Amino acid sequence: MMAYDTDPTLSPIGDREDKPSLDDLRHATPQGILRAAMAAFGDRIALVSSFGAESAVLLHMVSEIDPAIPVLFLDTGMQFGQTLDYRKQLAARLGLADVRDLRPAFKDLAAGDPGGNLWKTDTDACCHIRKVIPLDLALQGFDAWITGRKRFQSVTRAALPVIETANDKTKVNPLANWTKADLDAYVAEHDLPAHPLVQFGYPSIGCWPCTKPVETGLDQRAGRWAGSEKVECGIHTPGADGAKDFDAIGEGL
Ligand code: SF4
Numbered sequence: 001m002m003a004y005d006t007d008p009t010l011s012p013i014g015d016r017e018d019k020p021s022l023d024d025l026r027h028a029t030p031q032g033i034l035r036a037a038m039a040a041f042g043d044r045i046a047l048v049s050s051f052g053a054e055s056a057v058l059l060h061m062v063s064e065i066d067p068a069i070p071v072l073f074l075d076t077g078m079q080f081g082q083t084l085d086y087r088k089q090l091a092a093r094l095g096l097a098d099v100r101d102l103r104p105a106f107k108d109l110a111a112g113d114p115g116g117n118l119w120k121t122d123t124d125a126c127c128h129i130r131k132v133i134p135l136d137l138a139l140q141g142f143d144a145w146i147t148g149r150k151r152f153q154s155v156t157r158a159a160l161p162v163i164e165t166a167n168d169k170t171k172v173n174p175l176a177n178w179t180k181a182d183l184d185a186y187v188a189e190h191d192l193p194a195h196p197l198v199q200f201g202y203p204s205i206g207c208w209p210c211t212k213p214v215e216t217g218l219d220q221r222a223g224r225w226a227g228s229e230k231v232e233c234g235i236h237t238p239g240a241d242g243a244k245d246f247d248a249i250g251e252g253l
Contacts, residue, residue, distance in 0.1 A: 025162055030174035031061055033162060037144065037172045038065055044143040046070040051087040052205040056192040057183050058148045058175060063094040072138050075101040076130035078207035082196040090193065102134040119209045132234045144170040152179055154219040
Protein backbone atom coordinates (compact mmCIF):
# COMPACT_ATOMS: atom_id res chain seq x y z
CA MET A 1 0.00 0.00 0.00
CA MET A 2 1.45 3.34 -1.04
CA ALA A 3 1.39 6.29 1.27
CA TYR A 4 -0.86 8.67 -0.66
CA ASP A 5 -4.41 9.25 0.52
CA THR A 6 -6.50 6.37 -0.71
CA ASP A 7 -10.20 6.14 -1.34
CA PRO A 8 -11.59 2.78 -2.51
CA THR A 9 -14.23 4.53 -4.60
CA LEU A 10 -11.58 6.23 -6.71
CA SER A 11 -9.37 4.56 -9.28
CA PRO A 12 -6.20 6.20 -10.59
CA ILE A 13 -7.14 9.03 -12.93
CA GLY A 14 -4.99 7.76 -15.77
CA ASP A 15 -6.84 4.43 -15.83
CA ARG A 16 -10.24 6.01 -16.42
CA GLU A 17 -12.12 6.16 -19.67
CA ASP A 18 -13.65 9.54 -18.90
CA LYS A 19 -11.87 12.87 -18.86
CA PRO A 20 -9.60 13.19 -15.82
CA SER A 21 -11.12 15.13 -12.97
CA LEU A 22 -8.52 17.33 -11.35
CA ASP A 23 -10.63 17.35 -8.20
CA ASP A 24 -9.51 13.77 -7.64
CA LEU A 25 -5.80 14.47 -7.71
CA ARG A 26 -5.34 14.28 -3.97
CA HIS A 27 -6.44 10.65 -4.12
CA ALA A 28 -4.56 9.73 -7.28
CA THR A 29 -1.36 7.83 -7.83
CA PRO A 30 1.69 9.83 -8.91
CA GLN A 31 1.16 8.54 -12.43
CA GLY A 32 -2.47 9.66 -12.29
CA ILE A 33 -1.43 13.09 -11.11
CA LEU A 34 1.15 13.32 -13.90
CA ARG A 35 -1.29 12.23 -16.60
CA ALA A 36 -3.90 14.72 -15.45
CA ALA A 37 -1.44 17.59 -15.19
CA MET A 38 0.26 16.82 -18.51
CA ALA A 39 -3.15 16.55 -20.21
CA ALA A 40 -4.32 19.80 -18.62
CA PHE A 41 -1.27 21.87 -19.55
CA GLY A 42 -0.10 20.20 -22.78
CA ASP A 43 3.12 21.78 -24.04
CA ARG A 44 2.94 24.40 -21.27
CA ILE A 45 4.32 22.10 -18.57
CA ALA A 46 7.90 21.00 -17.87
CA LEU A 47 9.60 18.70 -15.38
CA VAL A 48 12.41 20.24 -13.34
CA SER A 49 14.89 17.55 -12.30
CA SER A 50 18.18 17.61 -10.43
CA PHE A 51 19.11 14.14 -11.72
CA GLY A 52 19.86 13.48 -8.07
CA ALA A 53 19.50 10.60 -5.65
CA GLU A 54 15.80 9.87 -6.27
CA SER A 55 15.19 11.59 -9.60
CA ALA A 56 15.01 8.38 -11.61
CA VAL A 57 11.53 7.59 -10.28
CA LEU A 58 9.79 10.69 -11.59
CA LEU A 59 11.85 10.74 -14.78
CA HIS A 60 10.81 7.16 -15.47
CA MET A 61 7.14 7.96 -14.80
CA VAL A 62 7.05 10.90 -17.22
CA SER A 63 9.04 9.00 -19.85
CA GLU A 64 6.29 6.37 -19.89
CA ILE A 65 3.63 9.04 -20.45
CA ASP A 66 5.47 11.35 -22.85
CA PRO A 67 9.25 11.10 -23.31
CA ALA A 68 9.19 14.38 -25.25
CA ILE A 69 8.18 16.45 -22.22
CA PRO A 70 10.72 19.23 -21.61
CA VAL A 71 13.02 18.31 -18.69
CA LEU A 72 14.89 21.23 -17.16
CA PHE A 73 18.23 20.49 -15.48
CA LEU A 74 20.16 23.18 -13.64
CA ASP A 75 23.75 22.75 -14.79
CA THR A 76 25.08 25.25 -12.27
CA GLY A 77 28.74 24.79 -13.11
CA MET A 78 29.13 23.30 -9.63
CA GLN A 79 27.48 19.92 -10.15
CA PHE A 80 29.39 16.75 -9.30
CA GLY A 81 30.93 15.10 -12.34
CA GLN A 82 28.97 11.99 -11.37
CA THR A 83 25.72 13.95 -11.69
CA LEU A 84 26.60 15.14 -15.20
CA ASP A 85 27.41 11.57 -16.25
CA TYR A 86 24.23 10.27 -14.63
CA ARG A 87 22.13 12.95 -16.37
CA LYS A 88 23.41 11.78 -19.78
CA GLN A 89 23.10 8.06 -19.07
CA LEU A 90 19.67 8.24 -17.47
CA ALA A 91 18.21 10.48 -20.20
CA ALA A 92 19.45 8.04 -22.84
CA ARG A 93 18.19 5.00 -20.96
CA LEU A 94 14.70 6.51 -20.53
CA GLY A 95 14.53 7.95 -24.03
CA LEU A 96 13.97 11.49 -22.81
CA ALA A 97 14.10 13.58 -25.96
CA ASP A 98 14.14 17.13 -24.62
CA VAL A 99 16.44 17.52 -21.62
CA ARG A 100 17.53 21.14 -21.39
CA ASP A 101 20.70 22.12 -19.52
CA LEU A 102 20.16 25.48 -17.86
CA ARG A 103 23.40 27.36 -17.25
CA PRO A 104 24.08 30.67 -15.49
CA ALA A 105 24.56 33.68 -17.75
CA PHE A 106 28.16 34.72 -18.40
CA LYS A 107 27.32 38.32 -17.58
CA ASP A 108 25.88 37.34 -14.20
CA LEU A 109 28.92 35.21 -13.37
CA ALA A 110 31.30 37.96 -14.49
CA ALA A 111 29.50 40.55 -12.35
CA GLY A 112 28.67 38.47 -9.29
CA ASP A 113 30.97 35.47 -9.12
CA PRO A 114 34.03 36.01 -11.32
CA GLY A 115 36.20 33.75 -9.19
CA GLY A 116 33.66 30.94 -8.90
CA ASN A 117 33.84 31.04 -5.12
CA LEU A 118 30.77 33.05 -4.14
CA TRP A 119 29.41 29.93 -2.43
CA LYS A 120 32.06 30.44 0.27
CA THR A 121 30.72 33.85 1.30
CA ASP A 122 27.10 34.17 0.13
CA THR A 123 25.24 30.99 -0.75
CA ASP A 124 21.95 32.82 -1.37
CA ALA A 125 23.58 35.08 -3.96
CA CYS A 126 25.36 32.12 -5.54
CA CYS A 127 22.11 30.13 -5.80
CA HIS A 128 20.39 33.19 -7.23
CA ILE A 129 22.90 33.48 -10.08
CA ARG A 130 23.33 29.78 -10.76
CA LYS A 131 19.81 28.45 -10.11
CA VAL A 132 17.05 30.99 -9.57
CA ILE A 133 17.72 33.28 -12.55
CA PRO A 134 18.31 30.47 -15.10
CA LEU A 135 15.18 28.62 -13.97
CA ASP A 136 13.04 31.75 -13.96
CA LEU A 137 14.10 32.45 -17.54
CA ALA A 138 13.44 28.89 -18.67
CA LEU A 139 10.03 28.78 -16.99
CA GLN A 140 8.86 31.87 -18.86
CA GLY A 141 7.77 29.49 -21.60
CA PHE A 142 5.59 27.40 -19.28
CA ASP A 143 2.49 27.74 -17.11
CA ALA A 144 3.28 24.80 -14.84
CA TRP A 145 6.18 22.69 -13.66
CA ILE A 146 6.58 19.33 -12.02
CA THR A 147 8.91 18.84 -9.06
CA GLY A 148 10.21 15.72 -7.32
CA ARG A 149 9.82 16.99 -3.76
CA LYS A 150 8.54 14.67 -1.04
CA ARG A 151 7.17 15.37 2.43
CA PHE A 152 9.45 12.91 4.16
CA GLN A 153 12.63 14.61 2.96
CA SER A 154 12.77 17.24 5.69
CA VAL A 155 10.71 18.99 8.33
CA THR A 156 10.50 22.03 6.05
CA ARG A 157 8.70 19.93 3.42
CA ALA A 158 6.38 18.08 5.83
CA ALA A 159 3.28 20.01 4.70
CA LEU A 160 4.01 19.97 0.98
CA PRO A 161 0.76 19.92 -1.06
CA VAL A 162 0.32 17.91 -4.26
CA ILE A 163 -0.56 21.09 -6.15
CA GLU A 164 0.57 24.62 -5.29
CA THR A 165 1.12 27.92 -7.00
CA ALA A 166 4.05 30.30 -6.88
CA ASN A 167 4.82 33.32 -9.01
CA ASP A 168 1.69 32.72 -11.11
CA LYS A 169 2.79 29.22 -12.04
CA THR A 170 1.30 25.92 -10.96
CA LYS A 171 3.68 23.51 -9.30
CA VAL A 172 2.81 19.83 -9.33
CA ASN A 173 4.40 17.55 -6.72
CA PRO A 174 3.28 14.02 -7.71
CA LEU A 175 5.51 12.31 -5.14
CA ALA A 176 4.55 14.53 -2.20
CA ASN A 177 2.83 11.67 -0.39
CA TRP A 178 5.35 8.97 -1.17
CA THR A 179 7.68 7.47 1.40
CA LYS A 180 11.26 6.29 0.96
CA ALA A 181 9.93 2.72 0.91
CA ASP A 182 7.57 3.60 -1.96
CA LEU A 183 10.47 5.04 -3.95
CA ASP A 184 12.73 2.08 -3.25
CA ALA A 185 9.99 -0.35 -4.33
CA TYR A 186 9.46 1.56 -7.58
CA VAL A 187 13.20 1.62 -8.31
CA ALA A 188 13.45 -2.12 -7.72
CA GLU A 189 10.35 -2.90 -9.80
CA HIS A 190 11.69 -0.95 -12.79
CA ASP A 191 15.39 -1.73 -12.25
CA LEU A 192 16.33 1.94 -12.33
CA PRO A 193 20.01 2.88 -11.97
CA ALA A 194 21.08 4.70 -8.80
CA HIS A 195 23.00 7.96 -8.76
CA PRO A 196 26.62 6.86 -8.21
CA LEU A 197 27.00 8.94 -5.04
CA VAL A 198 24.12 7.28 -3.18
CA GLN A 199 26.36 4.34 -2.26
CA PHE A 200 28.71 6.80 -0.55
CA GLY A 201 26.05 8.16 1.83
CA TYR A 202 24.53 11.02 -0.19
CA PRO A 203 20.71 10.78 0.07
CA SER A 204 20.22 14.25 -1.46
CA ILE A 205 22.61 15.61 -4.07
CA GLY A 206 23.11 19.19 -5.22
CA CYS A 207 26.25 21.19 -6.04
CA TRP A 208 29.52 19.68 -4.78
CA PRO A 209 30.55 22.62 -2.52
CA CYS A 210 27.22 22.49 -0.66
CA THR A 211 26.49 18.76 -0.39
CA LYS A 212 27.78 16.42 2.28
CA PRO A 213 27.01 12.78 3.13
CA VAL A 214 24.33 12.31 5.79
CA GLU A 215 24.45 10.15 8.90
CA THR A 216 21.73 7.57 9.38
CA GLY A 217 18.71 8.97 11.21
CA LEU A 218 19.08 12.57 10.06
CA ASP A 219 16.86 14.37 7.52
CA GLN A 220 17.65 13.40 3.95
CA ARG A 221 18.54 17.01 3.21
CA ALA A 222 20.75 17.49 6.27
CA GLY A 223 23.81 17.35 4.02
CA ARG A 224 22.68 20.32 1.95
CA TRP A 225 24.37 23.55 3.09
CA ALA A 226 25.34 21.63 6.23
CA GLY A 227 26.32 23.84 9.13
CA SER A 228 24.30 26.82 7.89
CA GLU A 229 20.70 28.00 8.29
CA LYS A 230 20.04 27.60 4.58
CA VAL A 231 17.63 24.77 3.68
CA GLU A 232 16.45 25.59 0.14
CA CYS A 233 18.21 27.06 -2.86
CA GLY A 234 15.53 29.65 -3.60
CA ILE A 235 13.70 28.08 -6.52
CA HIS A 236 11.02 26.77 -4.15
CA THR A 237 10.45 30.00 -2.23
CA PRO A 238 6.74 30.83 -2.38
CA GLY A 239 5.87 33.82 -4.52
CA ALA A 240 3.49 36.61 -3.70
CA ASP A 241 0.52 34.32 -4.14
CA GLY A 242 2.08 31.79 -1.79
CA ALA A 243 1.56 28.08 -1.69
CA LYS A 244 -1.99 26.79 -1.88
CA ASP A 245 -3.45 23.42 -1.20
CA PHE A 246 -5.11 21.64 -4.08
CA ASP A 247 -8.60 22.32 -2.76
CA ALA A 248 -7.95 26.05 -3.06
CA ILE A 249 -7.02 25.72 -6.71
CA GLY A 250 -9.84 23.48 -7.90
CA GLU A 251 -10.72 24.03 -11.53
CA GLY A 252 -8.10 26.72 -11.90
CA LEU A 253 -5.66 24.16 -13.26
FE1 SF4 B 1 26.23 27.93 -5.33
FE2 SF4 B 1 26.06 26.02 -3.46
FE3 SF4 B 1 23.84 27.21 -4.43
FE4 SF4 B 1 25.27 25.51 -5.94
S1 SF4 B 1 24.11 25.01 -4.05
S2 SF4 B 1 24.42 27.45 -6.60
S3 SF4 B 1 27.39 26.03 -5.28
S4 SF4 B 1 25.48 28.15 -3.18
